[in-house]
Amino acid sequence: MGCDAGAVAAAIREAAAVITEHRDELVRLDQAIGDGDHGENLKRGFGFVVARLDESTPDTPAAVLKLVATTLISKVGGAAGPLYGTAFLRAATALGDGPELTPELISTALRAAVDGVVARGKAEVGDKTMVDALVPAAKAQGSTVGEVLRAAADAAEAGAESTVPLVARKGRASYLGERSAGHLDPGARSSALLLRSFADST
Amino acid sequence: MSRVGLVIVSHSQRLAEGVAEVAAQMAPDVTIATAGGLDGELGTDFEAVSLALEAAQSGAGVVVLYDLGSAKMVADLAVEMLGDPDSAAVVDAPLVEGAVAAAAAAQGGADLDAVLSAAAGAMGDLIPDESDSTEGVEILLTNDVGLHARPAGLLARALAGVEAEVTVTFGGRAADARSVLSLMGLGAAGGDRVRVAATGPEADEAMRRVADLAERGFEESSPG
Ligand SMILES: Nc1ncnc2c1ncn2[C@@H]1O[C@H](COP(=O)(O)OP(=O)(O)O)[C@@H](O)[C@H]1O
Ligand SMILES: [Mg+2]
Numbered sequence: 001m002g003c004d005a006g007a008v009a010a011a012i013r014e015a016a017a018v019i020t021e022h023r024d025e026l027v028r029l030d031q032a033i034g035d036g037d038h039g040e041n042l043k044r045g046f047g048f049v050v051a052r053l054d055e056s057t058p059d060t061p062a063a064v065l066k067l068v069a070t071t072l073i074s075k076v077g078g079a080a081g082p083l084y085g086t087a088f089l090r091a092a093t094a095l096g097d098g099p100e101l102t103p104e105l106i107s108t109a110l111r112a113a114v115d116g117v118v119a120r121g122k123a124e125v126g127d128k129t130m131v132d133a134l135v136p137a138a139k140a141q142g143s144t145v146g147e148v149l150r151a152a153a154d155a156a157e158a159g160a161e162s163t164v165p166l167v168a169r170k171g172r173a174s175y176l177g178e179r180s181a182g183h184l185d186p187g188a189r190s191s192a193l194l195l196r197s198f199a200d201s202t
Numbered sequence: 203m204s205r206v207g208l209v210i211v212s213h214s215q216r217l218a219e220g221v222a223e224v225a226a227q228m229a230p231d232v233t234i235a236t237a238g239g240l241d242g243e244l245g246t247d248f249e250a251v252s253l254a255l256e257a258a259q260s261g262a263g264v265v266v267l268y269d270l271g272s273a274k275m276v277a278d279l280a281v282e283m284l285g286d287p288d289s290a291a292v293v294d295a296p297l298v299e300g301a302v303a304a305a306a307a308a309q310g311g312a313d314l315d316a317v318l319s320a321a322a323g324a325m326g327d328l329i330p331d332e333s334d335s336t337e338g339v340e341i342l343l344t345n346d347v348g349l350h351a352r353p354a355g356l357l358a359r360a361l362a363g364v365e366a367e368v369t370v371t372f373g374g375r376a377a378d379a380r381s382v383l384s385l386m387g388l389g390a391a392g393g394d395r396v397r398v399a400a401t402g403p404e405a406d407e408a409m410r411r412v413a414d415l416a417e418r419g420f421e422e423s424s425p426g
Contacts, residue, residue, distance in 0.1 A: 037244075041245075074249050081246075
């Protein structure tokens with residue numbers, strides 16, 4: 001199966017649908033240890049992404065990801081905007097101008113994206129953020145694009161689950177101190193959802 | 203003269219404007235641009251930050267202050283996108299104190315680095331004064347409010363560009379005379395006597411400027 005700009009755009013649309021479907025869940029998770037806007041922020045941001053993809057599909061996979069990045073950066077008002085924006089921007093840069101994705105390119109782009117999130121937010125594994133889902137996902141390898149993304153999604157889901165007992169040390173939830181323990185981190189959950197939807201699109 | 207500008211990034215428009223209002227009191231000639239809220243709701247707006255960076259830029263650079271972590275990330279991104287690391291910088295500082303300190307420094311003609319350190323040092327920690335307090339000169343505060351915000355700002359401003367370490371001592375505590383907040387933290391009121399000491403190559407000039415300002419009652423036009 002080809003993995004060109006059209007396929008990447010389709011995967012992004014699918015991700016937007018998944019986020020919309022899980023909006024309330026993400027809102028509830030963020031209400032527990034944050035301000036409750038994560039689901040709405042992402043739903044809104046991806047809504048604008050889809051609207052822009054409806055206008056025109058960019059020529060390369062990298063250009064699609066760049067469109068996602070700039071839209072999330074300008075439309076998502078919470079931490080997730082600059083964090084996911086940076087992730088998609090770095091991934092786009094890592095992909096270069098090629099017309100098709102390869103397993104190696106996907107692995108490289110994943111690593112670049114996660115490095116970008118870490119650079120932007122300065123969180124480490126164990127701080128109870130999306131980084132707990134993303135860092136393990138960035139190690140994913142495979143012989144097909146689908147394999148890489150499935151491995152990334154599996155790792156992200158496990159990483160997200162690992163945030164439950166943690167006390168938050170970064171982001172809004174860190175203001176809660178010990179009270180943040182016992183809850184799944186909303187950003188880690190949305191990261192796992194996004195990666196799973198990408199894997200399911202291949 | 204072109205001065206360093208300020209950008210206040212906040213989740214709330216009212217908070218951003220309030221901080222700008224407080225800081226502007228110290229700095230009539232400094233451009234303080236705000237980026238608060240997103241589409242009228244709580245949030246941070248990348249495009250608004252980019253526009254504010256433009257508005258506050260006069261060539262001398264822009265210092266960006268923020269309220270919460272996610273606002274910092276948006277601010278960092280917007281500054282990165284400018285593509286010129288000398289044109290603007292985000293500073294980790296307490297928002298209100300940092301903005302006041304940065305505004306006062308910018309008003310005094312400080313360059314980008316100096317305004318950044320003024321903001322970063324704005325916690326205004328006071329050093330317990332362990333000297334026997336005979337160094338320097340005693341100055342009587344003849345103005346009504348003593349070393350309150352405006353006079354403290356004037357003092358810090360008067361010392362801009364002077365190569366000297368100047369400390370003001372009062373009530374057993376010492377403050378860096380360039381730190382508006384430290385000065386204010388001394389709590390020296392009208393009628394109090396503070397001790398001013400300076401060291402460094404231009405210590406005499408520094409002392410002259412302080413004495414001059416004190417003599418003029420910190421330019422307090424009318425009592426009250
Ligand atoms: N410094 C950070 N580094 C990495 N991830 C972070 C950081 N700060 C917050 N996050 C992630 O963002 C999520 C919250 O996103 P969102 O609700 O959109 O932002 P906000 O906290 O500004 O309301 C958190 O659950 C966490 O995973
Ligand atoms: Mg939130």
